Amino acid sequence: MTLLIKATHQQTKEHNRNLVLKHIFDHEAISRAELSRITRLTRTTVSEIVAELIDEGLVTEIGVGESLGGKSPILLSLAKDSRCLIGVDIAQNHVQGAVVNLRGEIKETITVPVFEHFGEKPLKHIFEILDQLVKSSCRPICGIGVGAPGLVSTSEGIVINAVNFDWKDFPLAKILQERYQLPVYIYNDCQAAAMGEYLYGGYHRKGTNLVVINVGYGIGSGIIINGKLFQGDGGGAGEIGHVVVVHEQGKPCRCGHYGCLESVASAQAIARDAKELLQFPAHLSSHELSEALILDEAEKAFIAGHPAIRDLILNSAQYLGYAIASLVGTLNIHHIVLIGEMTRFGPAWLEVIRNTMLKASLSRLANSTSIEIGKLGNHSTLLGAAALLVNNYSLLFTKNFSRTTL
Numbered sequence: 001m002t003l004l005i006k007a008t009h010q011q012t013k014e015h016n017r018n019l020v021l022k023h024i025f026d027h028e029a030i031s032r033a034e035l036s037r038i039t040r041l042t043r044t045t046v047s048e049i050v051a052e053l054i055d056e057g058l059v060t061e062i063g064v065g066e067s068l069g070g071k072s073p074i075l076l077s078l079a080k081d082s083r084c085l086i087g088v089d090i091a092q093n094h095v096q097g098a099v100v101n102l103r104g105e106i107k108e109t110i111t112v113p114v115f116e117h118f119g120e121k122p123l124k125h126i127f128e129i130l131d132q133l134v135k136s137s138c139r140p141i142c143g144i145g146v147g148a149p150g151l152v153s154t155s156e157g158i159v160i161n162a163v164n165f166d167w168k169d170f171p172l173a174k175i176l177q178e179r180y181q182l183p184v185y186i187y188n189d190c191q192a193a194a195m196g197e198y199l200y201g202g203y204h205r206k207g208t209n210l211v212v213i214n215v216g217y218g219i220g221s222g223i224i225i226n227g228k229l230f231q232g233d234g235g236g237a238g239e240i241g242h243v244v245v246v247h248e249q250g251k252p253c254r255c256g257h258y259g260c261l262e263s264v265a266s267a268q269a270i271a272r273d274a275k276e277l278l279q280f281p282a283h284l285s286s287h288e289l290s291e292a293l294i295l296d297e298a299e300k301a302f303i304a305g306h307p308a309i310r311d312l313i314l315n316s317a318q319y320l321g322y323a324i325a326s327l328v329g330t331l332n333i334h335h336i337v338l339i340g341e342m343t344r345f346g347p348a349w350l351e352v353i354r355n356t357m358l359k360a361s362l363s364r365l366a367n368s369t370s371i372e373i374g375k376l377g378n379h380s381t382l383l384g385a386a387a388l389l390v391n392n393y394s395l396l397f398t399k400n401f402s403r404t405t406l
């Protein structure tokens with residue numbers, strides 16, 4: 001019985017601490033009185049928690065705020081460099097890792113191209129990056145967040161299925177945890193990117209729900225509801241890339257089906273078709289004639305008004321517009337953000353997506369939906385993987401890492 005009371009007391013304490021920390025995180029600067037008002041905790045409780053957070057170095061006093069009659073309040077702020085996180089983005093052609101602070105500011109970044117995609121080979125590149133990043137001068141490091149392609153089970157720490165890497169039930173979290181002795185969390189790359197845009201793209205302060213669609217070499221999305229990542233019952237929420245959209249004579253998709261959204265609207269699909277439409281010197285080897293190079297040329301042709309390339313890109317935008325209309329009808333989320341390689345086709349591409357979405361959904365729902373291009377460039381997955389660690393406030397407890405590493 002005593003043990004039970006003790007446990008409950010500890011849980012309440014932890015809950016209150018996380019609550020205070022969350023609000024300090026959500027504000028540039030905030031006073032103890034304001035924290036007490038928002039959290040509905042007593043001033044004494046807030047003061048005790050704040051004293052602990054200051055002692056742990058997580059929070060600092062940054063000066064005095066405006067007086068509302070009485071004494072000017074002391075303002076508190078998150079000590080953004082007091083903890084570091086490592087984010088890793090395992091993409092189609094490269095692995096990128098970064099050390100970031102609590103405000104998502106990148107301190108150090110390493111990118112390694114990936115040529116060998118199968119089995120444990122990409123691991124070599126992940127190790128290469130992490131071996132260097134864990135030695136970063138930014139300390140202490142609270143954990144490693146990884147954005148991986150394919151279906152992921154965050155709770156089990158496994159990549160259930162990633163077609164490109166030939167990974168099936170791959171225990172990535174365990175492998176990294178054992179090697180680096182740090183907490184490791186694995187997320188689907190698009191879901192991580194969604195959290196990155198939410199937390200560091202300015203959405204969390206407004207508390208809006210958000211859908212982030214990655215239109216890159218693959219297509220997928222991440223859904224944030226009430227500030228939390230919605231992963232679905234099997235971890236695959238937002239996997240819109242493999243919904244079949246071309247019902248007759250669709251092109252083969254890497255998932256084994258034909259006519260998936262990815263087979264017509266992804267950067268990979270555009271590179272495949274643009275290669276046929278554009279003239280490339282015959283002497284270029286397939287290695288030299290990479291998808292990235294073809295996309296660069298396709299972008300130039302698109303801007304120059306090449307009719308067949310414009311048709312190809314804008315037709316792909318239509319398919320996306322229909323897919324987004326389904327999301328709007330299902331979720332009625334007002335903010336949709338597009339990220340990934342295909343955003344290079346800019347306003348003309350975006351306009352076709354938006355117009356198609358407007359035509360294909362209930363106007364009452366569609367009119368209040370905004371579709372924008374993301375703000376974090378190609379860093380959203382990286383930052384998101386780290387951001388998901390920030391969302392787990394317990395990781396920021398001092399007890400989780402050895403003081404000797406400070």
Ligand SMILES: [Zn+2]
Pocket residue numbers: 241242243253254255256257260262
């Ligand atoms: Zn597919």
